[in-house]
Amino acid sequence: MAERYSSFTPGGTGWLLQRVTAAFLVLTLAFHFFLLHFVNHAYEIEFAGTQMRMENLGYMLTMIMFLWAAAFHGVNGVYNALVNQGLTGTPKRVVLGILSLAGIALVVQGTYVALVMGGIL
Template sequence: MAQQYSSFQHGGTMWLLQRITAAFLIVVLAFHFFLLHFVYHADEVSFALTAGRMEQWSYYSLMVLFLITATFHGVNGVYNALINQGLSGTKRTAVKWILVVASVVVIVQGIRTANAWAGIGVF
């Protein structure tokens, strides 16, 4: 049988965070799907309705946490998949920092968008 290789150290911090974020994302995606497909139907979803939901602190904070968690989970997964494919040396370092910068840009822009929907005038 072929040997299984993973760049995650079993029991390491990144291994654990990948599993915790996966469990969180399953729950939040189920909530998101239920809310936007069963509570509100596609023809009812509007900017005003979204803004109304985002003005609630609980919904706003859940969506920001969802953004950060999904970004971390996705980028960490892509980075480790590339390492598993043999990425090493200078290319590995370059890819790591490109992914870090891209993650920061996605999170900052996501929070700016959430703030605009919530009527918060911060950054």
């Protein structure tokens, strides 16, 4: 029988955060689908309505946390999948740097857009 290998240390911080962000993403994605596909139908979504929703501080903070959780979960998941496939040494550090920069850029830009749409900036 093949040995199970994971780059996550069971019970470690990365392992825990991957699961916590997954649970948070499931909940906020359900909220998103309910609000934007059942309460408001997709064809009714307009820029002005998005701005109006983002002016609600609770909604805006939820969407920012959704963005941050999704960025962390995605970057961490891709990185660990590559490590599990055998990525080591310098390529591992380069991939970590590129993924980290991409994740940070996504979070900074997304947060900026949310704050502008919410009327804070």
